Amino acid sequence: MxxxxxxxxxxxxxxxxxxxxxxxxxxxxxxxxxxxxxxxxxxxxxxxxxxxxxxxxxxxxxxxxxxxxxxxxxxxxxxxxxxxxxxxxxxxxxxxxxxxxxxQPVEPPELFTDRMDRQYAAEYELTLSDDHTSLTFNGTITHGLTKRVTTLMAENPQLDTVILTSIGGHIYEARGFANLIRAKGLNTTVKGDCSSACTLVFAAGTQRGLSPGARLGFHSYALEFGPALLNLDLKKEQDKDRAFFRSQGINESFLIQMFDEPSTGLWYPSRAEAQQVGLLTP
CATH class of the missing domain: 1.20.58 (Methane Monooxygenase Hydroxylase; Chain G, domain 1)
Incomplete structure (x- = not known):
């Protein structure tokens, strides 16, 4: 070989x-x-x-x-x-x-619910003041907000004021946020614009005020996607929130017209008007 x-x-x-x-x-x-x-x-x-x-x-x-x-x-x-x-x-x-x-340690895949919570949380900011007595909300009111605010309030019992800047968003989350504010007896103030569903959160405050140049914007309700859903009556939803405003001492004359503006626009009452109808507290 x-x-x-x-x-x-x-x-x-x-x-x-x-x-x-x-x-x-x-x-x-x-x-x-x-x-x-x-x-x-x-x-x-x-x-x-x-x-x-x-x-x-x-x-x-x-x-x-x-x-x-x-x-x-x-x-x-x-x-x-x-x-x-x-x-x-x-x-x-x-x-x-x-x-x-x-x-390297193998990280478990992110759960769908966790991913959605993370994506929703990216649509707004929640910031505590240095002394933890005020909470600033800036952004869109969306899914998961009530849960996060509940945790923050529990961790910071010294909170007394919520500062709002928002174009609105999910009305059910706004109701949850508003109920937390009312239950804790917190004050609310607006910096910038507080429109649509944000006004419900603002109305929940024990003492309510506007920073210089701030505005409250109101309009009628509309669904975010497509035509009306089965079993959802927008008028009943508006009446439900109108009753919430009434319980916060807002004048009846304002409640009659607060949803008159079409959903495509916004009505901004003047500071004097807001003071007169009880939206702003003395």
Whole structure:
């Protein structure tokens, strides 16, 4: 039996060195970034890669020796050695990354409800003052707000004022927020505009005021999506909230017209009007 004849050096460079190692490096990129492999299995794969790399190097060296015997120059050989050195460092780096990735704790996938809560919470800001006596709400009244405010109020019993800036939003969440304010006997004030469902939250305050330039905006109710839903009567919903305003001492003359403005517009009563009908407290 005769020994295997080494391939010509250029062929060996590509077939024994570059192409197999490129496949290994590509696999290491996947293992180190996307495919989480158990650490024990990584050690087995590492040992197999070391054996493979040694065989690659030996085959290239055999071709290099044969190249020299054929009176070939050293340029191709030194070029192959340089590539071999680069491949060594690349392999070490990727193997290190693969072990680091495998050792990272696996975080459980985010629950759908948690993701939705996070997305809704991004639509508004809740900020406590330094002395924790006032809570500023800025943004859209949306799902999960009542739950968050309940927690904040429980953690900060010294709260006495809620500062509002909002274009409105979900009326059921506004009712929840308003009931919390009324139950705690908190005061409310507006900074900027407080429109639509926000006015219900404002009306819940024991003492109610407007900062300079602030406005209250009122309009009739409308569904956020499409035509009226079954079993939902917008007039009854308006009457329900009109009764809430009445219970907060708002004048009946204002209650009659508070929902007259179409849902596509806003009615901003003047500060004097708001004072006269009881929206603002002395």
């Amino acid at each position: 005769t020994d295997r004849i080494p391939l010509p050096l250029p062929h060996s460079f590509w077939l024994h060195l570059v192409l197999p190692r490129a496949g290994v490096l590509l696999a290491l990129v996947v293992i180190g970034t996307a495919l989480r492999v158990p650490v024990g299995l990584l050690y087995v794969l590492l040992a197999a890669d070391v054996v493979l790399f040694v065989k690659q190097a030996l085959r290239f060296q055999a071709s290099a020796d044969n190249h020299l015997r054929g009176m070939g120059g050293m340029t191709l050989i030194w070029g192959g050695y340089l590539v071999l050195l680069v491949l060594v460092f690349a392999s070490i780096s990727l193997w290190w990354g693969a072990f680091l990735f495998a050792g």
